[in-house]
Amino acid sequence: MNLYSEHYVSEKCERFVTKIWCLDNSTGQTLIENKLVLPNGCFNLAIINGNFIEVHTSKKKYEMNEGFYFCSQMTNKVLVNIQPETKVTIIQLHAWTLSMFPNYDLSDFSDSIIKVDSKELPFSTKTDADLNSDISLLLNIVNSYFEELNTANPNKNLVEKICEIIKHHDEEISVSEIGKILDLSQRLLQIKFKTATGLTIKKYIQILKFRKSVDQMLTMSQEKLSLTDVALYNKYFDQSHFIKKFKDVTKTTPKMFNSSLYFLSQKR
Template sequence: MNLYSEYYVSENCERFVNKIWCLDNSIGESLIENKLVLPNGCFNLAIVSGNAIEVHTSKNKYTMSEGFYFCSQMTNKVLVNIQPKTKVTIIQLHAWTLSMFPKYDLSNFSDAILKIDPTELPFKAKIDSGLNSDISELLNIINNYFEELSFSNPIKNSIEKICEIIKLHNEEITVSEIGKSLKVSQRLLQIRFKSATGLTIKNYIQILKFRKSVDQMVNSNLDKLSLTDVALYNKYFDQSHFIKKFKDVTKTTPKTFNSSLYFLSKKR
């Protein structure tokens, strides 16, 4: 059994869904504790099957029994304990995906988890939350829904455009420059973005830069790649600035960072 696994959606679905990942302790006999998850600029729809998972965010502790949960943007590391006979399947949604549903105002919702009624989910088919649920069935439901959403919304909204501009500039762009590009005032951009994501544009950029630096550290040999190299490559002012920002999120330094404690994305 692989505790951590990843599954990828169709190309058209990728516009709104980054991937699906799974934490599987369904045949385990003991508690898996003190595992960590890092912020990545995405929302998560979590499906808990079996017993329960305990999650500690920077603001609260949540005991998540079987059911469906909406996980907001996270700005700090999250600690996870998974009970035996428990599986957690997580649909990772891009930062702009919730902006397709403007009735949701997420301005004051970050580092938080909310249990949701499955009848409120927009998918046409019912998602199985049982311990023996089939990941291929879930992939079909997710692909069908978001492919249709993409087809019916060919024009990108302002939140998706903001995120696209940030990516095109490798996270090296100011709010002022984004505003000029979209011909929208900085103030209006900030209000729209925070309402849709719970983050300021600057927070979002910082999270993306941080995750890029972590991925680079994990997938490189730090004996050959210095912290200065990582800092400069990811456009931090210097090594000290990089270390400070790294400690803000992980509460540890890059040198003492132990990747084995974390659930980290696989290199695609």
């Protein structure tokens, strides 16, 4: 059984959805425990089938039985225990995707999970409890909905523009510089961004830099990089600064980091 798998959406859908990934213990008879997930600057819509999973965020422990769950932005590592005969399918949404639905105020919603009624989902008319059993059906539904959303909204909104600028500058830009590019006040940028994501712009940039550094660490030996190289490449002041930020998220040092304990993205 392949516990972790990734499934990719259409090119137009990728504007809003990064991918769909599965944690599949549906045929397993033993508990999968103490697996870890790192923050990545995305929201997640989780679909649980079978028994239940336990998720420990920096705020509390959640027991998630069968159903649909919205997972907010995470700022620290998350611990996951998957019961036997349980499958988790996760639709990973970009940071700006929820800003397309202005009725959501996520200002104070981070490191948290809530259960949602499937009828509340934008594509609710096509979802049911058995949806998770067929990944191709889920991909078709997600592609169809978000491709239509893409067509209906050809222009980027403010939150998407902010994220695009951050990416264009390789996560090395200040809020004041973003404000100058968009000709808007820092206060307005911060309010709009936190309402849509639950994060400050600075925290979002820190998360993206951290994930890039982890990806580099995993290929350090092949690319003959040192820890100092990784730190400087990702614009940390020095190796000590990088280690401190790394410990803030993982509670361990880069040298003690064990990638086998984590669910990490596959290389495409």
